[in-house]
Amino acid sequence: MALKGKVAIIDLSKGEVTKKSIPEKLRHLFLGGRGMAAYLLYHHLKPGADPFGPDNVLMANAGLLTGTVAPAASRTQMTGKSPETGAIGRGNMGGFFGAELKFAGFEHLVFKGASKKPVYAYVHDGEIEIRDASHLWGRDTIETQKIIKEELGDKEVQVACIGIAGENMSVFGNIRTGLKNAAGRTGTGCIAGSKKLKAIAVRGTQGLSLAHPKEALEYSKKAIDKIMMTKVAKAMTVDGTSYIWNVTNASGLLEWMNGQTNKFPFGDWHNMTIEKFHDEFNVGMVGCFGCTVHCRHQFRLKEGPLAGELGEGPEYNTQTAMGSFGLNNWGDMLYNWHLANIYGIDTTGWCNLVRGCMELYQRGIINKEITGGLDLSWENAQEITPILLELTAKNEGFGAILAKGHLGAIKELSKYSDQVGYYIMHCKGLGKLGNVDRVQPSFSLGIATSTRGADHLTSRPALDHYHLPEDVLEKLYGGRVSSDYRSYEGKARMVRWHENTYAVVDALGTCKFQTVFFSPNLPSLNEWVHYLRYIAGLEFTVDELFEVGERIYTLEKMINHREAGHTRKDDYPPERSFKEGLPYGLGPVKGKHIERKKYDKMLDEYYALHGWDNNGVPTPETLKHLELDMEPLI
Amino acid sequence: MVTLSTRKQPRDRLLRCLNCFTRMDIPLKAEFYTCPKCGTKYEIAWRAGQAKILGLADNSSIEEDSKWH
Amino acid sequence: MEKMILVDYKKCTGCRLCENVCSVHNEGVCNPSLARIKIIKWEWDGMQIPTICQQCLEPACMEVCPVKAISKDKELGCIKINHEKCIGCRLCLAYCPFGGIVYNFSRGEVSKCEFCDGDPMCVKYCETKAIQFVDANTADVKKKRSLGATILKAVGSRE
Numbered sequence: 036m037a038l039k040g041k042v043a044i045i046d047l048s049k050g051e052v053t054k055k056s057i058p059e060k061l062r063h064l065f066l067g068g069r070g071m072a073a074y075l076l077y078h079h080l081k082p083g084a085d086p087f088g089p090d091n092v093l094m095a096n097a098g099l100l101t102g103t104v105a106p107a108a109s110r111t112q113m114t115g116k117s118p119e120t121g122a123i124g125r126g127n128m129g130g131f132f133g134a135e136l137k138f139a140g141f142e143h144l145v146f147k148g149a150s151k152k153p154v155y156a157y158v159h160d161g162e163i164e165i166r167d168a169s170h171l172w173g174r175d176t177i178e179t180q181k182i183i184k185e186e187l188g189d190k191e192v193q194v195a196c197i198g199i200a201g202e203n204m205s206v207f208g209n210i211r212t213g214l215k216n217a218a219g220r221t222g223t224g225c226i227a228g229s230k231k232l233k234a235i236a237v238r239g240t241q242g243l244s245l246a247h248p249k250e251a252l253e254y255s256k257k258a259i260d261k262i263m264m265t266k267v268a269k270a271m272t273v274d275g276t277s278y279i280w281n282v283t284n285a286s287g288l289l290e291w292m293n294g295q296t297n298k299f300p301f302g303d304w305h306n307m308t309i310e311k312f313h314d315e316f317n318v319g320m321v322g323c324f325g326c327t328v329h330c331r332h333q334f335r336l337k338e339g340p341l342a343g344e345l346g347e348g349p350e351y352n353t354q355t356a357m358g359s360f361g362l363n364n365w366g367d368m369l370y371n372w373h374l375a376n377i378y379g380i381d382t383t384g385w386c387n388l389v390r391g392c393m394e395l396y397q398r399g400i401i402n403k404e405i406t407g408g409l410d411l412s413w414e415n416a417q418e419i420t421p422i423l424l425e426l427t428a429k430n431e432g433f434g435a436i437l438a439k440g441h442l443g444a445i446k447e448l449s450k451y452s453d454q455v456g457y458y459i460m461h462c463k464g465l466g467k468l469g470n471v472d473r474v475q476p477s478f479s480l481g482i483a484t485s486t487r488g489a490d491h492l493t494s495r496p497a498l499d500h501y502h503l504p505e506d507v508l509e510k511l512y513g514g515r516v517s518s519d520y521r522s523y524e525g526k527a528r529m530v531r532w533h534e535n536t537y538a539v540v541d542a543l544g545t546c547k548f549q550t551v552f553f554s555p556n557l558p559s560l561n562e563w564v565h566y567l568r569y570i571a572g573l574e575f576t577v578d579e580l581f582e583v584g585e586r587i588y589t590l591e592k593m594i595n596h597r598e599a600g601h602t603r604k605d606d607y608p609p610e611r612s613f614k615e616g617l618p619y620g621l622g623p624v625k626g627k628h629i630e631r632k633k634y635d636k637m638l639d640e641y642y643a644l645h646g647w648d649n650n651g652v653p654t655p656e657t658l659k660h661l662e663l664d665m666e667p668l669i
Numbered sequence: 670m671v672t673l674s675t676r677k678q679p680r681d682r683l684l685r686c687l688n689c690f691t692r693m694d695i696p697l698k699a700e701f702y703t704c705p706k707c708g709t710k711y712e713i714a715w716r717a718g719q720a721k722i723l724g725l726a727d728n729s730s731i732e733e734d735s736k737w738h
Numbered sequence: 739m740e741k742m743i744l745v746d747y748k749k750c751t752g753c754r755l756c757e758n759v760c761s762v763h764n765e766g767v768c769n770p771s772l773a774r775i776k777i778i779k780w781e782w783d784g785m786q787i788p789t790i791c792q793q794c795l796e797p798a799c800m801e802v803c804p805v806k807a808i809s810k811d812k813e814l815g816c817i818k819i820n821h822e823k824c825i826g827c828r829l830c831l832a833y834c835p836f837g838g839i840v841y842n843f844s845r846g847e848v849s850k851c852e853f854c855d856g857d858p859m860c861v862k863y864c865e866t867k868a869i870q871f872v873d874a875n876t877a878d879v880k881k882k883r884s885l886g887a888t889i890l891k892a893v894g895s896r897e
Binding site: 104138181214242248251255259263324328333347 | 768
């Protein structure tokens, strides 16, 4: 078996490092990346641990294929018990960190305990050193990377680090590498901050042996050619993920003012398009390790305190987060986006909470007395956003409420009104993307049931929007699925299929954007069995690989059940999705919302497909079938 | 604009109407296009020879009543 | 016909797939440290520049080699190392102005770009054509055409 990346367990309290190989049995059950992460988290996290305390773990989990010639094999997951939700915390990032970690001989780093003083880990060619980081504490995410590369005397070192948001235990604290790559959601940066782990630096010159190098190269080229001939690949190479924004906006499927409207209320929507960005700011495109799609823009800020600085982005996420509560031009969106990256703040979640608070302000539920004198009106977004970012990063003033995340903010602000929980929208404590879910049952089910919380990436069935012929959908999903995105028919099957499939992608470490996530013509299970054969020397049938996804997902569900008591009651989208129909939009979407009875029936079907009981808990038979009841091997 | 895409996909000019989901065949370099089935009018943009919907052409998104209230 | 690998750094996205496929093809492992092409980055300035042996017409490596292990393949236009003669002194590595020679520590010998027997892997996998395998005697025309395209874009074609 090729790919012999090790697991390193680093006890920051004792300063001890233990290295272990991964048994082949675990490779067959969990692959690597997100799969091994779920396994390691389940067995190494002390049950009931305080997410901010030393019994929590922070892991860097590179994919099984990360660093190899599989297309876009760049991804790494950062994992732990989320301080934001109390359930599984996982954020996935691209860039070059994961590949370098693999070249250094490791696939997984498990940090336990906590250091008394700020430290960073230096991982190089099979060795791990813990080094002093007191000179780095308080530095932003870009400065930190620069200083570490300088002091190690090697510009090829890759660094993943936290900014002051993670240091100050803001639950939106993320882990960052490069100019913009981030393990963004669920507050893994905050876990690192609680351990006083400022950064992980990696440098490797060891190779990754392949099972069949010649076949791996040939298959990779075939896969790349197939990928690059799709329409969506071209869209991404030019417009990045922002290619989604235009059609979503035109349909009426974007939300502003915290979901009160789906028609752009802050001026001319033309100013929000990626075309406008191209005209005014774009200076180039770059990509992650091994990726031919290169979907990342580069921009230079022109005005303001960060004028002249180079940033990367935007993403669709930038427009639907930074562009959702009053910022109405690229200058402001990019400035605040770059500021968030410097502080190390997850923009998706943070912007969701900010717009929730702005609606509370609009409705007079909170006022200047509560916000510390800050005017949270939508009109004031340009002025208030940088201030709120700074306060959140420093965990001060009104930022101290934001820094608690959705659950904490609701708890804090509910004394002013029992409506607070309605307007601050979340699933399981995680905020959502600023797009409309309430028209699409598949999207609503996806964000409601995701093991992370209101996360679209866990199962986002973008294919639901393409009106594919129903015989194509039936073949793909193994059962009848309606080609209308407003229908409930077969959507439980669709969501569950995507959950399992994406769990495999995340375990492999290849980028989702080069998979069936975006198009039925992009690589899926049928192709990945070949990647695994030629690169890793592992044999799977398509069904066995699909079952690996089921196993990973079910184990995450078990972690959530154990740590946060998650059951059926936590698998619903925000109440607004049920209560309020969309005020505007084209014919297919206007007036639509989720229907409770139909949603419940869909949820029943979804649980049954996963082999869970009607309360959303995996049954003993399912656990046995998936071999999740075995004794730990690592 | 920086364009690095070097491949020509076969269906670069086909789009779907967002209202009635009919396939639309967009003439090269068109700036506007009206769906032949339902009459929804679109602004069209182009990325390296590939058609894309920029948005709706009827300005309904910047009406008076769409300001925040 | 002599060939050359022509680099257009503006088209490079820094993905480093070229490094990886070079090392797989030539060494059988995924290890950019052993690759004969390297993308040098100035991340904070947003620059990435592919660097590779320039296959010099008067190679410093060939001049300095004490055992005459380095010679020119006239047909392909590339400079090759004869590993039977090479003693691993690495003077070639020290004298090359471009870092074109790589020390392959896993095999204990030096290596350099030799055009993968006429079908360079890096060129094959480069999606943006930042590196191209072209006839050396008409390579300048390609660059001039790039300039022409820029001018055309600025002034437009004749009505």
